[in-house]
Each structure stands twice: as structure tokens, then as C-alpha cells.
Amino acid sequence: MNRIDQRFGELKQQGRRALIPFITAGDPAPDYTVGFMHALVEAGADVIELGVPFSDPMADGPVIQQACERALKAGTRLVDLFDMVAEFRRTDSVTPVVLMGYLNPVERIGYRAFAEQAAQAGVDGVLSVDMPPEEADELAPLLKQNNVAAIFLVAPTTSRERAETICASGDGYLYYVSLKGVTGSATLNADDVAEHLAPLRELTDLPLCVGFGIRDGATAANVARVADGVIVGSALVNRIADNTATPEAIPGELKQVLGDMRRAMDAPR
Amino acid sequence: MTVPARSTPQSASDATTLSDLARMPDARGHFGPYGGRFVSETLSFALEDLETTYAELRDDPAFQAEFDRDLAQYVGRPSPLYHAERWSQALGGAQIWLKREDLNHTGAHKVNNTIGQALLARKTGKPRVIAETGAGQHGVATATVAARLGLECDVYMGATDVERQKLNVYRMRLLGARVIPVTSGTQTLKDAMNEALRDWVTNVDNTFYIIGTVAGPHPYPLLVRDFNAVVGREARRQSLEHIGQLPDALVACVGGGSNALGLFYPFVEDAGVAMYGVEAGGDGVDTGRHAAPLSSGAPRGVLHGNRTYLMSDEAGQVADTHSISAGLDYPGVGPEHALWKDAGRVNYVAANDDAVLEAFRELTHMEGIMPALESAHALAHARVLAPTMRPDQHIVVNLSGRGDKDIMTVARLDGIEF
Ligand SMILES: Cc1ncc(COP(=O)(O)O)c(C=O)c1O
Numbered sequence: 011m012n013r014i015d016q017r018f019g020e021l022k023q024q025g026r027r028a029l030i031p032f033i034t035a036g037d038p039a040p041d042y043t044v045g046f047m048h049a050l051v052e053a054g055a056d057v058i059e060l061g062v063p064f065s066d067p068m069a070d071g072p073v074i075q076q077a078c079e080r081a082l083k084a085g086t087r088l089v090d091l092f093d094m095v096a097e098f099r100r101t102d103s104v105t106p107v108v109l110m111g112y113l114n115p116v117e118r119i120g121y122r123a124f125a126e127q128a129a130q131a132g133v134d135g136v137l138s139v140d141m142p143p144e145e146a147d148e149l150a151p152l153l154k155q156n157n158v159a160a161i162f163l164v165a166p167t168t169s170r171e172r173a174e175t176i177c178a179s180g181d182g183y184l185y186y187v188s189l190k191g192v193t194g195s196a197t198l199n200a201d202d203v204a205e206h207l208a209p210l211r212e213l214t215d216l217p218l219c220v221g222f223g224i225r226d227g228a229t230a231a232n233v234a235r236v237a238d239g240v241i242v243g244s245a246l247v248n249r250i251a252d253n254t255a256t257p258e259a260i261p262g263e264l265k266q267v268l269g270d271m272r273r274a275m276d277a278p279r
Numbered sequence: 280m281t282v283p284a285r286s287t288p289q290s291a292s293d294a295t296t297l298s299d300l301a302r303m304p305d306a307r308g309h310f311g312p313y314g315g316r317f318v319s320e321t322l323s324f325a326l327e328d329l330e331t332t333y334a335e336l337r338d339d340p341a342f343q344a345e346f347d348r349d350l351a352q353y354v355g356r357p358s359p360l361y362h363a364e365r366w367s368q369a370l371g372g373a374q375i376w377l378k379r380e381d382l383n384h385t386g387a388h389k390v391n392n393t394i395g396q397a398l399l400a401r402k403t404g405k406p407r408v409i410a411e412t413g414a415g416q417h418g419v420a421t422a423t424v425a426a427r428l429g430l431e432c433d434v435y436m437g438a439t440d441v442e443r444q445k446l447n448v449y450r451m452r453l454l455g456a457r458v459i460p461v462t463s464g465t466q467t468l469k470d471a472m473n474e475a476l477r478d479w480v481t482n483v484d485n486t487f488y489i490i491g492t493v494a495g496p497h498p499y500p501l502l503v504r505d506f507n508a509v510v511g512r513e514a515r516r517q518s519l520e521h522i523g524q525l526p527d528a529l530v531a532c533v534g535g536g537s538n539a540l541g542l543f544y545p546f547v548e549d550a551g552v553a554m555y556g557v558e559a560g561g562d563g564v565d566t567g568r569h570a571a572p573l574s575s576g577a578p579r580g581v582l583h584g585n586r587t588y589l590m591s592d593e594a595g596q597v598a599d600t601h602s603i604s605a606g607l608d609y610p611g612v613g614p615e616h617a618l619w620k621d622a623g624r625v626n627y628v629a630a631n632d633d634a635v636l637e638a639f640r641e642l643t644h645m646e647g648i649m650p651a652l653e654s655a656h657a658l659a660h661a662r663v664l665a666p667t668m669r670p671d672q673h674i675v676v677n678l679s680g681r682g683d684k685d686i687m688t689v690a691r692l693d694g695i696e697f
Contacts (some may be wrong), residue, residue: 034314064595064596065464065596065597066464066470066473066582066597067473068319068473068476068477068583069319069477070477071465071477075463082596085416087594088592088594088595089594112581113317113581114580114581114582114589114591114595114596115594115595116595117580117581117586117595118577118578118580118591118593118594118595120597139319140317141317141583141585142317142318142320142323144307144315144316145315145317152654154690162318162320163320163321165319165320165321165323165324166321167320167321167322167324167325167483168320168323168324169327172323172324172327176320187319187320187321190481190482190484191480191481192477192480192481195481216437
């Protein structure tokens with residue numbers, strides 16, 4: 011069984027929601043990433059999304075664009091992420107890790123090699139922002155063969171017909187993009203999100219996780235009421251950006267942001 | 280091969296006939312292994328919408344009639360096919376004919392496409408248009424049609440290009456557009472396109488994105504080609520009229536590739552017509568400082584919604600490009616060109632900055648026609664090609680735009696500041 015399915019199975023039994031932090035790998039330098047990942051787990055992460063830095067992050071706002079720039083300047087490559095995940099796995103064999111990024115680095119490595127190396131390193135899922143299911147008919151089967159989940163996005167603009175295709179193609183969980191915009195945009199509207207998630211529930215048993223616009227404990231808790239998982243990126247990456255001169259302070263900062271969210275989500279209502 | 284092809288052949292020459300090429304793209308917007316729709320989910324519905332709208336209008340005689348009327352009365356088409364006699368004679372080979380897209384309203388072929396897309400924008404009822412621009416010609420052409428239709432218009436332009444194409448920046452502002460300098464990445468055309476896509480994903484409900492070349496996600500490569508194919512249809516007819524036969528060769532510069540496809544497409548099945556696509560060689564293809572993905576042997580990749588040949592490093596990061604001309608300073612190329620390269624239908628070559636400037640000056644002196652630096656890439660190759668051919672042979676060069684916007688750049692090289 012894939013670690014993602016395992017984790018969501020456990021959460022369901024416990025009646026809890028998943029907290030899913032995103033950080034860009036290699037930011038501010040490759041050596042720090044594994045330490046950050048462990049810190050995120052300590053603060054209550056259920057799944058980790060590890061961003062693959064890309065020169066042209068078209069779906070990202072300034073915060074993650076700059077994280078990509080820092081990571082690339084520090085020499086981070088997709089193959090380095092495999093090493094990071096393998097190292098993380100030496101002491102954490104249960105927390106699922108999802109690589110999230112853009113397709114070009116994967117095209118460059120080659121689909122088969124990518125799927126095999128990712129699986130070998132201990133990666134559990136892959137989300138390529140610019141690869142909708144229609145363009146995934148080569149990569150998705152290769153990922154499946156290697157027990158790596160192909161995770162897809164659903165947006166507020168997704169039609170019912172497309173949602174059916176996406177639900178049928180996806181593994182792991184569905185990533186619901188809460189708003190029209192890039193990462194780091196304005197705060198989401200939880201009622202709006204609930205309205206969009208309801209029809210998806212009818213289409214799939216996949217966990218529905220919501221990202222974009224979650225910045226603090228309050229928004230996380232609001233979303234956790236209607237979704238199976240809460241994805242937080244820019245709010246964490248901002249803390250990395252603010253502390254690049256003192257990277258040893260970053261794990262503490264990440265734990266604080268994520269810990270607040272965990273507590274807010276788990277607080278009895 | 281890192282990326283396995285779909286049902287289509289790896290090298291299009293195995294099985295792709297010329298009529299196969301003429302029928303691309305397939306229903307999903309693929310040109311063999313290239314093209315497609317590699318976009319974030321939020322944009323999928325807008326692209327499906329556009330595809331449906333365009334599929335209806337493409338065969339609608341009323342839409343085509345309105346497009347033709349605008350091209351005739353607003354753009355000033357047909358553009359002449361001019362025999363550059365003195366220049367041909369000096370080069371001592373084939374006869375060179377210039378397809379005078381420089382004489383269009385706004386000064387380049389770009390307006391053919393913006394007229395077409397503006398009609399689509401009006402059809403969708405969206406009150407705002409956005410565009411990316413490199414040299415500023417597409418931005419000017421977009422600002423122009425936006426002014427005419429009363430649409431709000433924002434143009435994204437790399438900060439480097441804002442600096443080197445000041446005249447066009449001011450033209451756009453006079454036309455009522457907002458020009459937004461882009462300071463991320465390499466601050467050129469690709470970054471302008473990133474930023475335009477970010478805008479579109481945010482404002483997709485009320486905004487129509489007018490893409491300026493045969494790139495981007497499906498259906499853009501198809502519709503931009505269709506709107507520019509008027510260039511080739513006219514050139515074909517004019518060749519038969521003035522020369523009495525089809526030309527022996529066609530030459531056009533290739534940035535994203537819209538002026539080249541516009542000229543080439545109507546000739547694709549004419550096997551006797553050789554085609555040359557001229558990329559930006561910058562300091563030289565072997566120096567790494569260029570913008571020539573096809574002729575430098577760049578690998579396949581995915582950027583801005585399509586798979587194509589793309590300049591990128593071993594790790595898949597998109598490479599920095601260099602060209603004297605802002606309009607060609609782009610690391611990718613339209614997916615249809617990628618297929619035509621594999622099929623061997625077009626010869627893709629590069630012209631270096633030096634040769635381009637020489638061609639710019641030569642045409643200006645000998646014919647009294649000042650070309651855009653982009654177009655001067657095509658001229659630079661024609662200059663090499665013509666002497667290898669006989670005087671009874673004919674080359675049609677797409678003079679895609681006029682050089683007014685480049686006067687400052689050339690003056691600076693001459694040591695003159697205004
Ligand atoms: C005059 C002119 N020619 C050519 C180009 C390159 O574009 P394309 O390759 O799409 O024709 C530009 C782009 O700005 C241009 O202004």
C-alpha cells in the first residue's frame with residue numbers, strides 16, 4: 011500500500027484532517043531541506059509536499075517564485091531531491107512525500123527514469139502543475155507501475171465533465187485549488203470551497219485536500235471543517251525567506267507556523 | 280529518447296507525408312509529439328471555451344468575411360510582393376522578392392493575428408485583453424485593436440525589452456494600454472509570458488489572453504497560424520501573378536514562429552518550394568549566447584503550455600537566451616515548427632547579430648526599406664542563399680516588420696544617443 015493511502019486511512023479512523031505543508035526543496039540551500047522536513051513532521055505534518063524548483067514557475071506568486079530562485083542559485087536539481095527524500099527516509103519511513111512542480115525537469119530526466127528513481131528514493135506522489143490528466147497518459151501509468159500516486163488539481167473553474175475525468179485519473183488525493191490565481195494570493199472563502207467540494211464527494215472517494223490561500227490557524231481550521239486535508243505553502247516559505255541569513259532559526263519558525271495550524275485544526279469545537 | 284512519442288512517429292519523416300503535415304494539429308492540439316495543452320487546471324475551461332468558440336467560427340463565412348474586411352480596410356491588405364531588383368543584382372544570384380508585412384497598419388505581421396483574436400475576444404464578451412510582448416510589435420498590435428474595440432488592455436513586457444524598445448512602449452501607452460514591466464527571471468519575452476499567464480489565471484473570468492505567436496497551449500498555435508496564413512496565401516497568388524510560377528524558396532525569421540508559419544503553411548504541400556526558418560544566432564550558436572532552439576539542437580521540453588524544442592540545461596531549467604532583436608529572444612518555438620523540423624520540411628538555420636546588422640544596413644541603403652531587426656534575420660540568410668542559386672530562380676522573404684522601432688538600438692551601436 012502506498013504511504014499516502016495508509017496515512018489517509020489512519021486519519022479517517024481517527025476522525026482527523028490532514029495537514030500538508032509545502033516547502034521548496036533546496037531553499038535556501040539543499041543541505042537544509044531534510045532538517046526542515048523532520049521539523050515539519052514534529053509540528054504535525056501528515057504529508058509533505060516538496061516543491062521542485064523551476065526557472066519558470068508560472069502558477070506561483072512572488073513568494074514561491076523567489077524560493078525557486080534561491081534554490082536554483084544554490085544549485086538544486088531534481089536529482090538532488092531524490093537524495094533528500096532518500097535521506098529523510100532513513101529516519102522516517104511513514105510520512106508520505108509528494109513532489110510538486112512543473113513538467114520540464116521531468117521531461118529532461120525522462121519519464122521512465124523519473125518514475126523509477128522517485129519510487130526508489132521513497133517518493134509517494136507526484137503533482138505536476140502543468141500536466142492535466144489529458145497530457146498524463148504516458149507518465150501516469152509509469153508512476154502507477156512504481157506505486158507512486160499521480161495527483162491532479164481541481165479548480166473552481168473545473169467543469170463537472172472534467173471533474174469526472176480527473177477523479178477517474180487521480181490517485182492519492184485531489185488537490186483542490188481554492189481560488190483563481192497564483193500561490194500566495196488572497197485568503198480563501200471557506201463557504202465557497204465547501205460548495206465546490208460537495209459535488210466532488212459524489213464523484214470520488216479520494217481525500218479532498220485544499221490549497222492556495224491558507225495562511226494561519228484560523229483559515230486552516232475553517233477549511234478543515236469541509237475538507238479532508240489542508241495544504242499550506244507560502245505562509246511557510248515566507249518564514250524561510252525572512253530567515254535566509256540565519257537558516258538555523260528556520261526549523262523553529264516552521265514549527266511555530268505549522269504547529270499553530272495543527273492546534274487550530276485539532277481543537278474541539 | 281527521453282520522451283516516448285504517442286502514437287505518432289519519433290521522427291516525423293518516417294511516416295508523415297506533406298498532406299499529414301497540412302492537417303495538423305489533431306483534435307487534442309498535438310502536432311505529432313509536440314503541442315498539447317500543458318496548463319494548470321484553472322485555465323483548462325477557458326481553453327476549452329476558446330477551442331469551441333473558434334471551432335464554430337473557423338468555418339463561419341460571416342466571421343471570415345468580417346476578418347477579411349478588417350484586413351483589407353484596417354490593416355491595408357493585401358501587402359505587396361516587391362521585387363528587390365537592385366539588391367538581387369548586387370548579390371548576383373536568385374531574384375529576391377519581399378513580402379511587405381512592414382507596410383501593414385502598426386508595422387508588422389503581428390496585427391493579422393490580433394485582428395483575428397480581437398474578433399474572438401468580442402465574441403466571448405470579455406471586456407479586458409492582455410498580451411505579452413518582446414519587441415513591442417505584438418503589444419502595439421494588441422493595444423491598437425483594443426483601442427478600436429474599446430477593450431481594456433494590459434501588456435506584459437520584460438524590463439530589459441522595455442528599455443530596448445522604448446518607442447513601442449510609449450506607442451502602447453498613447454493607445455491607452457498599460458505596459459507592465461516584468462522584473463522576474465531574465466526579464467525578456469519568456470518572463471513576460473509567465474506573468475501574462477499568472478494574470479490570466481487570476482482574471483480568467485473577464486480577460487481574454489491574446490497570445491502573440493504560434494506557441495502557448497492549444498488552440499493558440501492553431502488559431503495564430505490560421506490568422507497569419509493570409510500572408511502565405513497572398514504570397515502564393517502574387518508569385519503566380521508576378522513570377523508566373525511558385526517561388527523556389529521561402530525565407531522567414533523564427534521567434535515563436537508566427538510570421539514563418541503564416542508564410543510557409545499555404546505552401547506546405549508544394550514539395551518543390553524549399554523553406555528556410557531563420558533563428559536568432561546571437562553571438563553564434565556555438566557560443567551558447569543565442570535564441571536558436573531548432574538549429575542548435577536543443578532538447579524537447581515543455582514550457583508555456585506546449586511541448587516543443589526548448590533551450591534548457593541538463594536539469595531542465597530553461598536557458599537564458601540572447602539576441603539583438605527582442606522579438607526573437609525566446610528559448611522555445613511553436614510546436615508546429617518542431618514537427619516540421621523532424622519531418623525535414625523546413626531547414627532551420629541561424630543568423631548571428633553581426634550578419635543581421637549588415638543585412639539591415641544593406642537593405643536600407645540599396646532598396647530604401649528599413650527592416651525590423653527580427654526580419655533582418657531572414658534577410659541575412661537570403662543574402663547567403665541567393666548567391667548559391669541561379670538568376671532565374673526566386674526567393675520570397677517575409678519582411679515581417681519595419682525597422683522604426685529599432686532605430687535607437689542601431690544608433691546606439693553607431694555611438695549616437697538621442
Ligand atoms: C517584426 C517581427 N518579426 C518577427 C517577430 C517574431 O515573431 P514570430 O516568430 O512569431 O513571427 C516579431 C516579434 O516581435 C516581430 O516584431
